[in-house]
Amino acid sequence: MDKQPSNTLSRILAYAEQECQARSLRLTPVRRRVLEMLVKHKHPVSAYQLLDELVEEGHKPAPPTVYRALDFLLEQGFIHRLATQNNYVACMHLGARHMGVFLVCKRCKKTVELLGENVRDTLTELADKNQFSLEEALVEVNCLCLPCRRQSEREQP
Amino acid sequence: MDKQPSNTLSRILAYAEQECQARSLRLTPVRRRVLEMLVKHKHPVSAYQLLDELVEEGHKPAPPTVYRALDFLLEQGFIHRLATQNNYVACMHLGARHMGVFLVCKRCKKTVELLGENVRDTLTELADKNQFSLEEALVEVNCLCLPCRRQSEREQP
């Protein structure tokens, strides 16, 4: 299972607060709440799932509210978007502007985010060779995690 | 500019026909036409663009027709989907089941597909370390191509 120590949430929120201060930006209640929800989830979640949760809490936001919060968090590097799934996930690597590399189990959706520095180097080199300059990259790896691989072997050996 | 020799289209279509025969599958008129349109386009295009073009030709297809053709072509490895852009693009690397690595210029949308074998190796290794087994991967690199980089330097040096 994913380990998520009880202090992870407060650590990430504190980091976000601090970064926003440093950048003269505001971590408003909506933005903070969306980040909080993303950290608490074990798996990537969709914008509309977040919207539903906000509605259950008594807020009555419309889609743009959530998307604006997500856009802000994405810009600041606090979260990532998994484009193949239209899902969003909190970034677990504080302090480093990095390229997200995501291992996603296609069965149980368990997701691991890696820093992938060597992937970045490889891609930068490839881009250079083709006269492109790398700005950023999305690497999503469709996988089976160990338990799911065993499970599927059991089902159809 | 992209080079696309006049025989590329027929080469790709011939390859697709041949592979379908070998796999006992049918490259039906819709599938063939969609593949043809994707090859002819210089840039990745959306499902609804393809739909519009079919309508202009006199067909009256609904969205499922196009999506079914795209799904078939994706499954057979004849095309790729760029998830960050909800776009589809013909595969230019015949004969090899490979991991697509896409360099996409964020200004002009010029797109280059690379085979990226060394990327695959790096990712396989990363996955193994985390007890995931790689099934397939999407690598989209947001770039500036040389002309666009020069252009943007001219605009805001």
Add this chain to the structure above:
DNA sequence: GTCTTAAACGTTATATCATAACATACGATA
């Protein structure tokens, strides 16, 4: 040839994801 069957396609409706446009509220600062 014609019967059977699975695959492909047509069609309607709807689900899902995302943003445009404009009005209102808020917060920093002069």
Add this chain to the structure above:
DNA sequence: TATCGTATGTTATGATATAACGTTTAAGAC
């Protein structure tokens, strides 16, 4: 406290994708 930029609320709509079900088509069995 007046001002102005930023953030949010609100309504509507655009863009992407699929469910469900009926009909057609192609390929092999007889």
